[in-house]
Amino acid sequence: MKLDILSNTFLRDKYLLLELRAPEEFVKPQPGQFLHLRIEDSSDPLLRRPLSVHDAVWPSSKTGSRKPVIRVLYEVVGKGTSLLSEKRPLTQVDALGPLGNGFDLGKILRAGQVYIVAGGMGVAPLFFLAKTICESQKAKGKRQKIVVLIGGRNKDHIVREKEFKDLGCEVHVATEDGSKGFKGRVTELLNSFLLKAADSRPPTLCACGPKLMLAAVAGIAQQKGLAAQVSLEEFMGCGLGACLGCVILTTRGYRRICHDGPVFDASEVIWTE
Ligand SMILES: Cc1cc2nc3c(=O)[nH]c(=O)nc-3n(C[C@H](O)[C@H](O)[C@H](O)COP(=O)(O)OP(=O)(O)OC[C@H]3O[C@@H](n4cnc5c(N)ncnc54)[C@H](O)[C@@H]3O)c2cc1C
Ligand code: FES
Structure with a gap:
């Protein structure tokens, strides 16, 4: 789904706030859920990057718009987030989501x-x-x-x-x-x-x-x-529970962070490493 970039502002140093306008049909996110963003249309970077929903403003009579606004707070750490930091308003970013389970x-x-x-x-x-x-x-x-x-x-x-x-x-x-x-x-x-x-x-x-x-x-x-x-973090491939690239060991066996998480009851995670 394409989301319009409203702003993408440096708060300080390597931290940015990305403000997106989503289509009316965008599903209301739960706290803890994330978006899986495709940063470029090209194949580099190939994989989407997971970024949490930092804030969501839902349409109401007060907002005057029928489209929700989603905010993402992120730190530039590598190629994907660096390219994202260069995105300007009036362009779009492709997002899957909201994904994952969220806090109870x-x-x-x-x-x-x-x-x-x-x-x-x-x-x-x-x-x-x-x-x-x-x-x-x-x-x-x-x-x-x-x-x-x-x-x-x-x-x-x-x-x-x-x-x-x-x-x-x-x-x-x-x-x-x-x-x-x-x-x-x-x-x-x-x-x-x-x-x-x-x-x-x-x-x-x-x-x-x-x-x-x-x-x-x-x-x-x-x-x-x-x-x-x-709420756990791991490198993600599909973000949809299909590739098993993000599993962790829990008391209930291996679980996928993208699909069964990213939020887990702390007592069910087997904390190795
Ligand atoms: C569910 C989830 C939610 C997330 N929410 C946020 C968020 O709201 N804001 C935010 O800034 N970041 C968030 N992250 C981390 C973010 O996805 C990574 O920082 C980003 O994908 C890095 O992409 P890159 O191409 O810039 O860096 P890369 O070039 O891929 O990697 C650069 C460095 O970052 C480390 N890194 C990359 N991905 C991860 C990861 N998933 N977990 C831990 N270390 C990683 C690598 O080890 C490497 O040292 C989240 C991760 C997950 C799994
Ligand atoms: S990233 Fe593919 S199963 Fe989680």
């Missing part, structure tokens, strides 16, 4: 509070998750505490802090070099918050980031008896 919102909304843990570009799907939780709570007249912990190598790797705050989330930052917020890993910060929150209603954890970070979140959740959902 029912479970999250039943929890006492939510801890959202983002490592690096993990903020991309988690912002849409936080926004959706806030909107669901508002619609039900409820208020659930959302604590967002964002981790990165240094302050230049921390993005979307303000946007999470604007949603009403409590936001804390961890940098490995201490250039902003807590000095250390975001999972250490998570541990210290959970110690303080030990007397309150048990939170549920939602995380996205590098695999080692997610394994650490899963370990913390297991140790403290907390529910945790993690």
Whole structure:
């Protein structure tokens, strides 16, 4: 499906926000789902690139348009994302999606509070998750505490802090070099918050980031008896569950990240490597 590029803007350094206008028939995405983008019409790069839905604005009487707007937040890391960063408005990009399963919102909304843990570009799907939780709570007249912990190598790797705050989330930052917020890993910060929150209603954890970070979140959740959902990343071929290029081992056998995930219950993933 062709999506119109409305804007493709550098937020800073290697981080961009791509804003797309989708056709009316585009299926409403769930937080955690992703688009599989064909960057060029040529065969290089041959494979599509998976990028999470960072935000989705659905048509309403307020928006004045019948077409949804989808936002994607991405970091330039290689050829595909570099070519994507050169795309200009008034051109189009071909997208499959929304793909994958998304976070289990029912479970999250039943929890006492939510801890959202983002490592690096993990903020991309988690912002849409936080926004959706806030909107669901508002619609039900409820208020659930959302604590967002964002981790990165240094302050230049921390993005979307303000946007999470604007949603009403409590936001804390961890940098490995201490250039902003807590000095250390975001999972250490998570541990210290959970110690303080030990007397309150048990939170549920939602995380996205590098695999080692997610394994650490899963370990913390297991140790403290907390529910945790993690969004995994892997190199993808088809993105549709056909090529088996993205499998991981779980307690239910091999599962495809693109089709059975990318969001998994942390306790079902077998964390090897
Ligand atoms: C479900 C899913 C959702 C994603 N959402 C986002 C997002 O919202 N924003 C974002 O910036 N990135 C996201 N990614 C990662 C993104 O797909 C890769 O960064 C991108 O495909 C790299 O393409 P490239 O051609 O620029 O880099 P390549 O030239 O293919 O690779 C450059 C470097 O990036 C690493 N890399 C490439 N692909 C991946 C991958 N899938 N996982 C881990 N490392 C990789 C390679 O090891 C290499 O070091 C997501 C990945 C998945 C699987
Ligand atoms: S990328 Fe083909 S099965 Fe997942």
